[in-house]
Amino acid sequence: MTEPLVYIVDDDEDLRDAVLDTLEDAGLPAEGFSSASPALAKLNPEWPGIVVSDIRMPGMGGMEFLHAARDQFPEIPFVMITGHGDVQTATNAMKAGAFDFLEKPARPEYLVDVVRRALEMRRLQIENSNLKTLVADGGALKSRLIGRSKVMKALRKEILAVAPLKIDVLLLGETGTGKELTAQSIHDLSPHSDSPFETVNCGMLSDGNWQNSIEVKLTSTDGSTLFLDELEALPEPLQLRLLALIETRDSNGPRIIAALKSDPAQLIAEGRLRADLYYRINVAQIILPPLTERENDLFVLLEFFIRDAAARHQLKLPEITQDMLNPLRVHSWPGNVRELRNAAEKMVIGLPLALTPGTSEAKAPFGEGESYDDAMGRFEKALLRHALMQAGGRKGLAAESLGIPRKRLYLRLKTLGLD
Structure with a gap:
């Protein structure tokens, strides 16, 4: 059943039914109440609708209803109805915060126009409130995806841009760059953050566990987010089945965030990724930068990880010398942030670093140790x-x-x- 966008509160049954019919004919779902108390009990701050209320009613009158609602839900617009030509009462209602008022009998087209304008104001209120929440959450995002470099600022900006939109997202990044954390952040900043966030490692999928791992999840309508990690590891027949499920997914079905560790063009050329699946999922693309492209974030992250590890293990902060830092400056960090976090853990515990050997392509900061x-x-x-x-x-x-x-x-x- 469609959620009503208008509550009609009037003890006059004939007039109430006439207003309901007019709004329903205009495509505006509405619900009627013969008194104010039950309508007040149903209001909540997240409701996207408005109230149209008579001023003169037995029990709780329209003005009392308006004041009570404004105390609890100040942003819900009220349109007041008077049948007595009572200009002073209507003026008082406007001063008390009513959006507008109508005189009985209101012309149907004028009634619909006023209601639509009030609903538009309500929509803008909610949109503005969501934007404020998103901006506030953007501050929290800095504590998740830590870094002061330009590329990390750009990454956080991209996440805030795509999070509210019901679109699929493709994450590209090397091992250890934080793809699952990024996917979780996109979900948490979305309007469906209360719905489940589920991770599926595509390298672990087979015909045997396909139905429970993918089919059941992709046919749900709970507004969840499905994170498909290492999409390139999915066997080609299962990639084809995944594409078919995505194409037939319900509009209320799960949002897909997929991740690739390698260049999509190379994966497609090697036959490890179907081009049609790639283009279907690649609605919004976010590239996660490797650690060596993040300017001075290395030492910002190192300090954070050291403090975090020391607190978890209830150990003192280790003494960090220049000799300990020099190898970190020139290391290629093939494991990226994950490898750095493990290095910080060892520094706190007192174990030798034993840094993972780098790739043949040096990734040291520019100008240090290379021509x-x-x-x-x-x-x-x-x-x-x-x-x-x-x-x-x-x-x-x-x-x-x-x-x-x-x-x-x-x-x-x-x-x-x-x-």
């Missing part, structure tokens, strides 16, 4: 990879975003070994 040519080559590789990921692997679009001819992009990719 100018090496640094510029690494920068160009990162730039081209980012442009290709943003363009979904389409080289023509990537070249356009970079402001260079397509031929030049092809040549640079070949020269850098990225073709």
